[in-house]
Amino acid sequence: MLEALGWNDRRAQEFRPYAADGLAPGRLVAEHRTHYQVATEQAERSATITGRFRSEAGQRTDLPGVGDFVALRLSAGDGPSLIEAILPRTSALVRKAAGETRPQLVAANVDYIFIVMSLDGDFNLQRLERYLALAAESGAAPIVVINKADIAHIAAETTDRVADVAPGTPMHIVSARSTGGIAELQRYFDGNRTIALVGSSGAGKSTMTNQLLGQTLQRTQEVRSHDSRGRHTTTHRQLFIRPQGGAIIDTPGMRGLELWEPSKRVETDFDDIDTLAAQCRFRNCRHETEPGCAVRAAIASGDLDAGRLAQFARYTTI
Ligand SMILES: Nc1nc2c(ncn2[C@@H]2O[C@H](COP(=O)(O)OP(=O)(O)OP(=O)(O)O)[C@@H](O)[C@H]2O)c(=O)[nH]1
Numbered sequence: 001m002l003e004a005l006g007w008n009d010r011r012a013q014e015f016r017p018y019a020a021d022g023l024a025p026g027r028l029v030a031e032h033r034t035h036y037q038v039a040t041e042q043a044e045r046s047a048t049i050t051g052r053f054r055s056e057a058g059q060r061t062d063l064p065g066v067g068d069f070v071a072l073r074l075s076a077g078d079g080p081s082l083i084e085a086i087l088p089r090t091s092a093l094v095r096k097a098a099g100e101t102r103p104q105l106v107a108a109n110v111d112y113i114f115i116v117m118s119l120d121g122d123f124n125l126q127r128l129e130r131y132l133a134l135a136a137e138s139g140a141a142p143i144v145v146i147n148k149a150d151i152a153h154i155a156a157e158t159t160d161r162v163a164d165v166a167p168g169t170p171m172h173i174v175s176a177r178s179t180g181g182i183a184e185l186q187r188y189f190d191g192n193r194t195i196a197l198v199g200s201s202g203a204g205k206s207t208m209t210n211q212l213l214g215q216t217l218q219r220t221q222e223v224r225s226h227d228s229r230g231r232h233t234t235t236h237r238q239l240f241i242r243p244q245g246g247a248i249i250d251t252p253g254m255r256g257l258e259l260w261e262p263s264k265r266v267e268t269d270f271d272d273i274d275t276l277a278a279q280c281r282f283r284n285c286r287h288e289t290e291p292g293c294a295v296r297a298a299i300a301s302g303d304l305d306a307g308r309l310a311q312f313a314r315y316t317t318i
Pocket residue numbers: 147148149150151174175176177178199200201202203204205206207208219220221222223230231232233234235251252253254256
C-alpha cells in the first residue's frame with residue numbers, strides 16, 4: 001500500500017527514528033477544516049497535529065499538506081491520530097494568492113505537474129506561463145496537457161506557440177471525455193510517481209483524474225456555455241491512490257483554491273488582463289512603460305480598472 005503511494009528505501013531510512021519511537025508512516029491525502037485524512041498501511045485515518053507542532057511551525061507551509069509523508073501516532077480508540085513529523089519534501093508546489101503575503105502549499109512530493117488547458121475558451125498562453133513559473137519553483141517537472149481535443153482541432157501554429165512558451169516541456173493533446181490520448185499519460189505513474197493536476201476551473205482536471213484512475217471518484221460539472229468558464233466544482237485538493245501504483249492529486253481550479261478562506265477571497269483569474277495582454281506589442285510586456293501596451297491603453301480609455309492591474313502585479317506566482 002505505502003509502496004504504491006511512493007514509499008521507497010530512502011523514505012524507510014528517513015522514517016527509522018520515528019519507527020523506533022512507535023510511530024506509523026502515512027501519506028496525507030486530504031486537508032479539511034478540522035482534520036487531515038492520512039492513508040496508512042492499514043486504512044485511512046483522520047489525523048490532527050499537536051499544539052506544539054502548530055506553534056513551532058514558522059510558516060503556513062511548514063504545516064502538513066496534501067502529498068506529505070508523515071509520522072503518525074495512531075490513536076487507540078475512535079479519536080484522531082496525531083501527526084508528529086513531516087518527512088523531507090522532494091518537491092513543494094506553493095502558490096501565493098493575490099493580496100496574501102503567506103504562501104500556501106498546494107501539494108508536496110509531486111513528481112509531475114500536469115498543466116491542463118482545454119481547447120475551448122480556456123486556452124491561454126499567458127496563464128500557461130504563470131503555471132510554468134509555479135512548476136519551476138516547485139521542483140516537479142511540468143507536462144503540458146491540452147484537453148478537449150474532441151471539440152476543436154488544434155492548429156500547428158498553436159502547438160508551435162506552446163512550444164515557444166514551454167521549450168522542452170512534453171506536450172500531450174488528449175480528450176479526457178472520450179479517453180483519447182489518456183493512455184499515453186499513464187506512463188507518468190511508472191515507478192509509483194505522483195502527478196498533480198493544475199489548471200483553470202472547467203479545464204477537465206477531475207474528468208482526467210477519473211479516467212486515469214479508471215473509476216469515477218471525482219464529481220465533474222459542465223462549463224458555462226457562453227464563456228466556457230468552469231463552475232469551481234472541485235473545492236479541495238485530494239490525493240488518490242491509483243490501484244496499479246502511483247498517486248494523483250486533483251486540485252480546484254484557480255479561484256477555487258481561495259474558497260477555503262472566504263474572508264480573504266480575492267479574484268485571481270486574470271482573464272480580462274490576459275486577453276488584453278495578448279494584444280500588447282511585446283509578448284513579455286510587463287504593462288509598465290513598454291510601447292504598444294494594450295493593458296495600459298485599456299486603463300487610459302476607461303475600459304479596465306487600474307486596480308485590476310495593481311492586483312495582477314501583486315499576484316506574483318500565478
Ligand atoms: N468535450 C469535452 N469535454 C470535456 C473533456 N474533459 C472534460 N470535459 C467536460 O468539461 C467539464 C468540466 O470538467 P471538470 O473535470 O469538472 O473540470 P475541472 O477542471 O475539474 O474543474 P474544477 O473542478 O471546477 O476546477 C465537464 O462537463 C466535463 O465533462 C473533453 O475531453 N472533451
